Amino acid sequence: MKLQAVDIGKTASAASIIFDSLRRAIIEGELADGEPLRQDEIATLFNTSRIPVREALTRLEQQGLVESRRYRGAVVAGISAREAAEIFDFRSLLEGEVIAVSVPRMTSQSLLEARQHFQSFMDSEEPMEWGELNRRFHYALYRDSGLDYHLKVIDNALDRVERYLRAQLLMTEGLEQANREHLQILAACEKGDAVLAADLTRQHILGAKQTLVDYLESRKSA
Amino acid sequence: MKLQAVDIGKTASAASIIFDSLRRAIIEGELADGEPLRQDEIATLFNTSRIPVREALTRLEQQGLVESRRYRGAVVAGISAREAAEIFDFRSLLEGEVIAVSVPRMTSQSLLEARQHFQSFMDSEEPMEWGELNRRFHYALYRDSGLDYHLKVIDNALDRVERYLRAQLLMTEGLEQANREHLQILAACEKGDAVLAADLTRQHILGAKQTLVDYLESRKSA
């Protein structure tokens, strides 16, 4: 008997549905920084009580996506230019390492997927898709490292800065640059050059950092 | 008006008290891997309802310290030798970077504190204190990096492996080695040699990794 088995027991609880939904909304920038998240409001929105909402909010708080103060409620967590810069440095360090480990073990399957996601990213006109497609591209290249813990931490770090990345991509000429750099990274992986892939990945991230920090500081002074 | 002001508003909620308490118990190994954490039991223990217990458990789950399955409850999360090894590699990468950034900015105040914690660690006979003293020592050396995000992630990674570290320190001759290496790291920082400090830190962590992995695998086969 061959079935697509699903891990029941991890089927969606109300809390996880709300969590995923809020996480997405925050990451995609639908909810602005500082926007208050009222438990009641969200509860009615999802036709539940406040209990699962609270669980979702505590999870989001643990991930740094919302800040919550006792009896005052939760707000979407913003980020300072300083923090953003640090997170990009952090990603640069980790993702460089991960891709370096990944390249020697990389399967043609993963390379194929990466190429497909690269194409989708290039073709996409929908800014809301960029984040997801970008993640899939990079994830395909990182996967074979087998470094699950690293990957989880990287994912979390991306969650924190993705909104700002999108804003930056929209404002500047960052999109063409991202495409160019993605292609270079892909080529390095296909060549099996781990050192080059790692170096390009780090530069890719640090470049984005610089553009973003400039952008954030220009907004601050404006 | 001069008063010793306390930041009320960040005063402990029942949930955070329970969270801290459980976190400590797990990290210090008082609760064994796989030990079930019954909401009711914990609630009576703290004289509260299950609600704050649930919040504490979801927070712990987010941090990877407990695993919880729907309708089945939460258990203390164990760790495989593979995961442990990965987390040590992860720490090695991050802590090396952090101390390298920290050394050039290090104040004599921090160096002094580090030396004090180093002494306390050496003098301590109480295994339950090791983890905390070890953290304080390293934290004093990392602090001036200003890399708060990195530090939070490192702290979380330490939470995941600290129990096993203690077991390993108790079982082997790791304690003298740790003291030797701590002293070397401290000396490098005092000399202002960032590259050396980073290198020693990485070796310090990777050495512990090897001992621990050997230990874990010997236990598995036993």
Next chain:
DNA sequence: GCTAACAAAATCGGATCCAATGAACAATAT
């Protein structure tokens, strides 16, 4: 004696209810 079907107990996720706190606003005194 062992297994399968069923019933009972334990436990969890979520709903509803109440108390504690903070914010907005009105009333009062200077």
Next chain:
DNA sequence: ATATTGTTCATTGGATCCGATTTTGTTAGC
């Protein structure tokens, strides 16, 4: 008029209650 105090309202944290699911124990059949 303004600052201060008191009051009301919105909102959160926690308690209690209920339905859903899993686990355990019991009984019937072989």
